[in-house]
Amino acid sequence: MVKAKYWEYSSKFVGEPKLSNFKLVEEDLRELKDEEFLAEAIFLSVDPYQQVYMNFYNFPTGIVMIGGQVAKVIDSKNEQFPTGCTIYGMFGWRTHTVVNLIMHTEYPPYILPDFGSTLPASLGLGLLGMPGNTAYFGFLEICRPKPDETVVISGAAGAVGSTVGQIAKIKGCRVIGIAGSDEKCKWLIDELGFDGAINYKTADIDAELKSKAPNGVDCYFDNVGGKISSIVLQNMNLFGRISVCGSISNYNNLHPDSVPEPLPEQQTTILFKQLTQQGFVVYRWKEQWLEGINQLLEWVKDGKIKYRETIYEGFEKQPEAFIGMLRGENIGKAIVKI
């Protein structure tokens, strides 16, 4: 009998998630039935959506905390997922999972493409997974960048933002990232080739933008919302495009009882600058999923896209990794290694 551990969502998030919102639980897994397989987690993901979904969809307490993982199939009664294969699955914060595909129709698990011998399987949670495709489709399909345009990215040192910036460079754009530390800003410029970076915690964002983007901003890839986005909008050019990927500045305020921070009206700016602002969830492009992954794989193999992971060791570190990621402690993709 296999013993599994999982993290339960034991009390509702009010404001910033806390360790006390989670409870570690052990359970005995049942035997596999026909068509089922057993997945053992290798890497677990922490992502901003995991906070906001719990509140936005009002998930009940007592359930397994949601999330994706890279796992190895260690026993199988399903021909599609034979023992030994490495997969991605939305199984939640669990060490071991009895997977019945009937339970996973919305986000079906899939066998990871061959990343080659030098790239870690953990990239299936980051650059070569959901965050990578979020950058790929969410930037290219919504911002539709043209060469020589100026692109601004908030949350630029995260898993998605850092990839967006490098795709923008491949497309010939001028790229400015907004991030939360001098170390992150240095990484964006020195390692990833960004043209500029702004530490929003210490800089006058408006003045820095005007200096680093003297021709104005054409594309804004927005992970944060709130005041930072208000300032970027004021600096946009006629017919600018805004891809709304995330709204992390608001995620602490999404409990039904809380009132979001009021912001100045942006509508007059949207009107007169004739801006287009579009929100998206990456599964909109799920039919093209491998197209995105394969392009990113080619770019990373060619050295055109670099990645970085902040790795937390051990299943028991999962809530800490999650809280740290939401606070912006990570550079690149935050991963928990089991």
Place this chain on the structure above:
Amino acid sequence: MVKAKYWEYSSKFVGEPKLSNFKLVEEDLRELKDEEFLAEAIFLSVDPYQQVYMNFYNFPTGIVMIGGQVAKVIDSKNEQFPTGCTIYGMFGWRTHTVVNLIMHTEYPPYILPDFGSTLPASLGLGLLGMPGNTAYFGFLEICRPKPDETVVISGAAGAVGSTVGQIAKIKGCRVIGIAGSDEKCKWLIDELGFDGAINYKTADIDAELKSKAPNGVDCYFDNVGGKISSIVLQNMNLFGRISVCGSISNYNNLHPDSVPEPLPEQQTTILFKQLTQQGFVVYRWKEQWLEGINQLLEWVKDGKIKYRETIYEGFEKQPEAFIGMLRGENIGKAIVKI
């Protein structure tokens, strides 16, 4: 020598425009030079943009107040605009204008198309002019409505909104208008064929929307911004489209010294509902101008689009008409007849 009268923008708008912001001035016009012509206003337009442009572009006091007019050419040294023709021109709030085309390259005057014998020339300021094209292009090109979709329009009883609703009906949509009086709501339903109307001054907009649009809102044509738009956004469907045509709720707050009313963050809604919000200025489609006018002309001749004008008599009524229009006193297009 021709005597002209004009309304001067004599002090800056702070909040709602007042009669004291304008001064009536008389002047002697000079003789026509080669290529010039003399236009005599027949109908003058008042439109919401006239308020916001003065602040947004920080126009100086002392200039002629901006605006369009339908005019008759009463003397001409220009073959393109012979004496006797009826034209549309952005000549400002003036009775008589010496027109030199070199001064009007951005919005060049044009001879009105033949409206037929039953339609008044004043339609060149409304249904068959800028507001008509604003409705035509701004709704069809940005909302891209599909049959059976639900369309909500704010400022629905104005020149633009009332036309948008009728175009939406032609396209097979379900149409709900938001307007500021029971009389306007009754007109929208009884005369224009809207499926529903909400008096925002007396109704619980959210409850009314949920009742009148039980399947949610697919397209929102927004003339107002502010709280009304916040409520409509909360009621939109996945992949909804928002055409930002105006932001009249904010126009009283656009003076450089004023702080706009704060509103709750909408970004999480835009994100999870994957909405597209696009601002526009109708001159984006100036190359297709007559295509829009001619289609609207065909629809009005076929009885598929009705119009209404609120007519103020006399040039001296121009500021009152403008202030009244901004307060929502008009139904349909507000016009001043000289």
